[in-house]
Amino acid sequence: MKIEKEQDVVPFRNRVKEYAVKIGMSLVNQTKLITAASELVRNMLKYANGGVVLIEAINQGRDVGIRLTFQDKGPGIKDIAMAMKDGYSTGKSLGLGLPGTKRLVNEFDIKSTVGEGTTVSIIKWKNG
Amino acid sequence: MDRIPILRMGHFLLVTIQIDLYDRLATNLETDLVQMVNKTGAKGVLIDISALSIVDSFMGRILGNIGSMSKIMDAETVVVGMQPAVAITLIELGLELKGVHTALNVEKGMTLLQEKITSYDEELLDNEDHSEQG
Numbered sequence: 635m636k637i638e639k640e641q642d643v644v645p646f647r648n649r650v651k652e653y654a655v656k657i658g659m660s661l662v663n664q665t666k667l668i669t670a671a672s673e674l675v676r677n678m679l680k681y682a683n684g685g686v687v688l689i690e691a692i693n694q695g696r697d698v699g700i701r702l703t704f705q706d707k708g709p710g711i712k713d714i715a716m717a718m719k720d721g722y723s724t725g726k727s728l729g730l731g732l733p734g735t736k737r738l739v740n741e742f743d744i745k746s747t748v749g750e751g752t753t754v755s756i757i758k759w760k761n762g
Numbered sequence: 763m764d765r766i767p768i769l770r771m772g773h774f775l776l777v778t779i780q781i782d783l784y785d786r787l788a789t790n791l792e793t794d795l796v797q798m799v800n801k802t803g804a805k806g807v808l809i810d811i812s813a814l815s816i817v818d819s820f821m822g823r824i825l826g827n828i829g830s831m832s833k834i835m836d837a838e839t840v841v842v843g844m845q846p847a848v849a850i851t852l853i854e855l856g857l858e859l860k861g862v863h864t865a866l867n868v869e870k871g872m873t874l875l876q877e878k879i880t881s882y883d884e885e886l887l888d889n890e891d892h893s894e895q896g
Contacts, residue, residue: 666847720856
């Protein structure tokens with residue numbers, strides 16, 4: 635799913651919700667996943683002018699979950715360790731985006747190359 | 763342009779957010795509310811978020827901003843109707859919604875606002891009494 639402008643955020647969140655409901659995720663986990671997705675998509679719009687998100691339902695053994703992969707061709711993140719710290723932000727925000735998002739999901743993976751872009755992938759298990 | 767309606771009721775302003783907000787709508791609400799507080803001299807702002815299925819850090823910041831801005835305009839802000847799942851998520855995210863009062867529902871929120879305003883009036887009266895004595 636392509637994200638190019640802020641009006642894309644609400645439909646995107648609804649799509650994520652549809653997937654989460656389909657696998658029978660609890661309301662609290664749904665809310666956590668959608669909030670995490672919202673944070674990441676906002677980062678993507680703010681720092682990279684948008685990008686592409688892949689929404690997948692995945693299986694691992696008996697576990698079912700949703701994986702979201704956010705890919706942008708933005709400026710990239712120079713210091714990922716720094717960006718993952720609470721309260722750190724290069725923009726004008728609270729700096730909770732990345733570390734907060736990580737707390738909301740079960741798996742969080744970030745790769746970034748300066749000048750090429752950033753890929754973040756998160757997984758929320760149904761019962762996680 | 764889309765806008766969230768702001769209702770006036772006595773000394774208070776009421777806002778019911780019925781749809782999931784996109785960013786522009788939220789920032790518009792922030793400026794509209796502060797202007798309304800100024801125009802009407804409202805003493806309290808009540809924001810009902812019971813229809814919001816998620817509050818992310820951006821929305822949280824907007825709510826906090828509204829609280830602080832109203833505060834320096836001499837109005838109290840109460841956020842009511844937060845869903846349990848939203849509360850859990852907000853705290854895990856690290857947002858504490860400082861600067862705004864919260865209440866379970868609109869009714870309790872109104873009572874809270876009333877109390878805030880009366881206690882403030884009483885304080886004023888007390889001070890006046892003292893000055894007369896002195």
